[in-house]
Amino acid sequence: MSATRRIARLAAWLVGLAPLEETRPVLALSWGGAIAAACFGAFVFFRVTSALWATPRPAPVPPDDPATSARFGLTASDRREIFRELAAAEPGERASAERRFAGQAWSIDDDRASGEREAVLGVAARRKLNVTVVYLVLDEGIRNKWPGPDGKPLAAAVAPLNPRAQ
Amino acid sequence: MSATASRRGPTPPSAIAERGPKGARLGDRLLAWLGVRLALWMVVVGALVPAAIEAPHRVTAHYDEHYFFAHDDAARVTMVDFHQLPAWNPYYCGGIPLAANPQDEALSPDAILRVAFGTALGRHLAIILFIVLGLEGTFRLARRHGASAIASAVAAVGFAASGRFYFMIEFGWINMFGFQLLPWVVLGFEEGAGRGAWRWRVLGGAFLAWMLLAAGTYTVPYTVLVLGALALWDTLEALLAKRTDPRAPASLLHPLLSFATVGVVAVVLSAAKLFPMLRVILEHPRLTASHEAFSLFQLLESILLTHTMKRPPIGGDAYIGGAFLVLAVLGCVLRDRAAARWLAMALAFLGLAFGDQGPRAAYTLLHKLPLYGQLRNPERFTLVVAFFLALGSASALTALEDAPITLIRAVRARWRSFRRRDPSAPLPLVAALLGGATGAALGAGVGLVVARSLVQENQVRGIFSADPPLAYATDFRQSRGNRWDAHVWARVGRGTLQCFEENRFPQSDRLRADLPAEEYPLDPSRARVERVSWSPNRIALHVVATDSTPVVVNQNFDRGWTADAGEVLSSGGLLAVVAPPGDRTIVLTYRDGWLTLGVAVSLLGAIACAVALARWLRARAYGARARWDDARRRG
Numbered sequence: 001m002s003a004t005r006r007i008a009r010l011a012a013w014l015v016g017l018a019p020l021e022e023t024r025p026v027l028a029l030s031w032g033g034a035i036a037a038a039c040f041g042a043f044v045f046f047r048v049t050s051a052l053w054a055t056p057r058p059a060p061v062p063p064d065d066p067a068t069s070a071r072f073g074l075t076a077s078d079r080r081e082i083f084r085e086l087a088a089a090e091p092g093e094r095a096s097a098e099r100r101f102a103g104q105a106w107s108i109d110d111d112r113a114s115g116e117r118e119a120v121l122g123v124a125a126r127r128k129l130n131v132t133v134v135y136l137v138l139d140e141g142i143r144n145k146w147p148g149p150d151g152k153p154l155a156a157a158v159a160p161l162n163p164r165a166q
Numbered sequence: 167m168s169a170t171a172s173r174r175g176p177t178p179p180s181a182i183a184e185r186g187p188k189g190a191r192l193g194d195r196l197l198a199w200l201g202v203r204l205a206l207w208m209v210v211v212g213a214l215v216p217a218a219i220e221a222p223h224r225v226t227a228h229y230d231e232h233y234f235f236a237h238d239d240a241a242r243v244t245m246v247d248f249h250q251l252p253a254w255n256p257y258y259c260g261g262i263p264l265a266a267n268p269q270d271e272a273l274s275p276d277a278i279l280r281v282a283f284g285t286a287l288g289r290h291l292a293i294i295l296f297i298v299l300g301l302e303g304t305f306r307l308a309r310r311h312g313a314s315a316i317a318s319a320v321a322a323v324g325f326a327a328s329g330r331f332y333f334m335i336e337f338g339w340i341n342m343f344g345f346q347l348l349p350w351v352v353l354g355f356e357e358g359a360g361r362g363a364w365r366w367r368v369l370g371g372a373f374l375a376w377m378l379l380a381a382g383t384y385t386v387p388y389t390v391l392v393l394g395a396l397a398l399w400d401t402l403e404a405l406l407a408k409r410t411d412p413r414a415p416a417s418l419l420h421p422l423l424s425f426a427t428v429g430v431v432a433v434v435l436s437a438a439k440l441f442p443m444l445r446v447i448l449e450h451p452r453l454t455a456s457h458e459a460f461s462l463f464q465l466l467e468s469i470l471l472t473h474t475m476k477r478p479p480i481g482g483d484a485y486i487g488g489a490f491l492v493l494a495v496l497g498c499v500l501r502d503r504a505a506a507r508w509l510a511m512a513l514a515f516l517g518l519a520f521g522d523q524g525p526r527a528a529y530t531l532l533h534k535l536p537l538y539g540q541l542r543n544p545e546r547f548t549l550v551v552a553f554f555l556a557l558g559s560a561s562a563l564t565a566l567e568d569a570p571i572t573l574i575r576a577v578r579a580r581w582r583s584f585r586r587r588d589p590s591a592p593l594p595l596v597a598a599l600l601g602g603a604t605g606a607a608l609g610a611g612v613g614l615v616v617a618r619s620l621v622q623e624n625q626v627r628g629i630f631s632a633d634p635p636l637a638y639a640t641d642f643r644q645s646r647g648n649r650w651d652a653h654v655w656a657r658v659g660r661g662t663l664q665c666f667e668e669n670r671f672p673q674s675d676r677l678r679a680d681l682p683a684e685e686y687p688l689d690p691s692r693a694r695v696e697r698v699s700w701s702p703n704r705i706a707l708h709v710v711a712t713d714s715t716p717v718v719v720n721q722n723f724d725r726g727w728t729a730d731a732g733e734v735l736s737s738g739g740l741l742a743v744v745a746p747p748g749d750r751t752i753v754l755t756y757r758d759g760w761l762t763l764g765v766a767v768s769l770l771g772a773i774a775c776a777v778a779l780a781r782w783l784r785a786r787a788y789g790a791r792a793r794w795d796d797a798r799r800r801g
Contacts, residue, residue, distance in 0.1 A: 016194075023800060061638040109664060113664045135658075157677060157679070161673040
């Protein structure tokens with residue numbers, strides 16, 4: 001069969017005018033095409049998602065250093081200062097929550113936590129820290145009963161889960 | 167109709183397919199290769215969710231994203247760091263069930279991505295995977311109903327890129343991306359309605375099971391409704407066909423049989439999640455709002471108006487655009503039965519999206535059904551509406567693509583009749599090529615405009631703006647925590663006591679974040695306690711007790727906890743074990759019997775499916791070999 005006739009038959013097959021007879025070259029071309037298309041699809045996948053694989057994972061929080069009493073990559077005085085900033089906001093957050101959700105213990109605590117989050121984000125942004133580190137400092141202060149603005153430790157318990165109480 | 171088609175379920179009701187070219191179209195040939203489609207889908211993904219690709223380790227600022235991230239991370243830590251089943255989540259609320267939590271996706275097949283690549287990257291990869299599956303599934307479903315490949319690709323973009331998915335990314339609702347599997351379930355159901363097409367039913371069931379395993383609190387009930395509606399439609403259609411022509415081959419029972427088989431397979435394969443989850447749902451029902459209703463204007467605004475045109479959207483956005491609606495209606499005008507079926511379904515589900523409009527409203531009645539009463543947000547049905555509108559649009563777009571060749575054929579037939587020649591003679595190759603190329607260009611041009619405007623409107627960019635959570639090596643302790651940033655706790659070995667859950671899990675008021683040790687004797691004068699080892703589902707304690715006395719763990723009590731010595735009990739809601747006198751190691755273990763049974767059932771089901779798949783692949787390999795041998799014989 002001449003090349004022109006072959007091209008004409010291929011064109012006729014392309015527009016659905018005539019079927020292609022399943023000869024070995026046709027099958028090989030069909031299967032080879034499918035494999036080539038799969039490789040092309042995989043290439044485009046990795047090309048489009050290249051940033052996913054190229055972006056480095058975030059480094060973990062630095063380990064504690066008992067020699068210098070540094071924790072989370074911060075000195076003891078820095079941690080105390082961060083805790084003071086966070087603790088200073090808590091009475092206001094709690095009072096505001098009590099006004100908004102009078103008598104609903106879980107909702108009050110949840111609203112207080114929402115305010116705390118804003119304070120954490122603020123500290124993290126000002127000090128260029130990851131929020132994980134700021135929360136770890138807050139946790140350390142609560143665990144070790146560091147004094148809050150009124151000289152007493154912050155509450156170490158929460159109101160039990162009871163959303164949508166009303 | 168070929169023998170293959172008759173085995174593959176009822177004839178797709180597409181008049182446009184009948185009127186179109188008898189063979190394949192140009193676009194059909196090109197998009198027949200899966201690799202080409204994958205490339206196309208990835209281009210769509212790249213244009214649609216650049217945010218998910220550009221910042222793979224960051225999270226969005228939304229608290230729901232943090233909630234789901236926290237649960238995924240707890241499951242990953244449990245499986246990867248402690249090599250345990252994700253049964254108990256000590257990192258949240260002071261301890262709650264993990265895999266049994268309806269909102270947890272620890273046992274979902276896409277959890278493999280989070281295990282292999284880390285929680286953040288795995289979640290981003292899951293978004294991409296679900297979108298690609300949604301595109302491919304919708305494409306195949308539209309093709310089954312006679313749409314051209316180009317029209318099917320546009321329909322695929324119409325559904326997979328519809329607006330409701332893309333605010334879900336900001337909210338971290340990867341579980342809701344299970345909706346992208348909806349076309350696969352429908353495809354399995356429809357193909358499975360044919361005689362002997364059990365493999366398709368298994369496939370449909372497997373995808374429905376995936377939805378359930380991926381925390382399908384909404385995806386599964388909605389999909390069951392879709393299948394029920396389609397089964398009812400197909401049964402009624404078969405009934406009408408029988409009445410008008412008693413020799414009609416359609417069987418009345420096949421749609422229902424396919425529906426039932428898909429359901430049974432889904433139950434078996436998702437048993438690992440379903441069995442323990444049912445216990446949780448029954449013991450701690452989901453909290454639902456009392457009254458939710460929307461007007462037609464609100465719903466249409468949500469579906470049809472772009473972000474810049476609309477007021478604050480209702481419960482998120484569902485933009486698909488007017489073009490898809492117009493094309494879907496046009497398909498009906500062209501008297502295409504497939505388009506009519508899809509549009510009827512779209513209208514039915516739009517009816518549900520109205521919500522509580524009164525005691526006889528569809529949604530109100532639906533709420534009276536078991537489990538459906540725990541659903542909220544009826545506006546989410548607009549996602550199903552978008553699915554059917556996208557499918558409906560394919561018929562009109564196919565007609566547009568076929569218009570040039572149909573026109574050429576009609577003109578030529580007239581001309582040949584005028585010249586007293588056979589009007590049914592095949593078209594010359596040049597005319598067919600010209601008509602095919604013009605049709606493909608027309609279909610692709612219109613499709614590109616429609617699809618590109620949708621993708622641009624719903625593009626997700628720049629939302630992964632919050633800090634990635636960092637790892638910190640330390641022993642487990644409860645902290646006061648903060649559920650608004652729930653994602654930071656599990657990987658620093660802390661549990662967040664402050665929490666939110668849709669189901670009202672019991673939480674003790676005696677949990678504390680300032681204890682010197684997480685395990686302690688209730689009466690310190692009677693015992694000393696020291697932690698030997700800790701993992702989410704197993705805690706070993708060295709106890710020296712002078713008398714029988716409770717030892718308390720700073721976690722919630724659950725009846726799944728057992729001990730190898732002493733009685734396990736609740737001490738004010740806290741987990742406690744009555745330690746016998748003496749010096750011993752007490753091991754507390756969390757076991758959920760329903761989870762264990764479910765995992766066994768799911769594994770057996772998965773093995774049976776794998777065997778069936780292997781046999782099918784072997785049969786296909788033999789078939790390919792036979793075709794090769796035949797080709798060799800023909801020379």
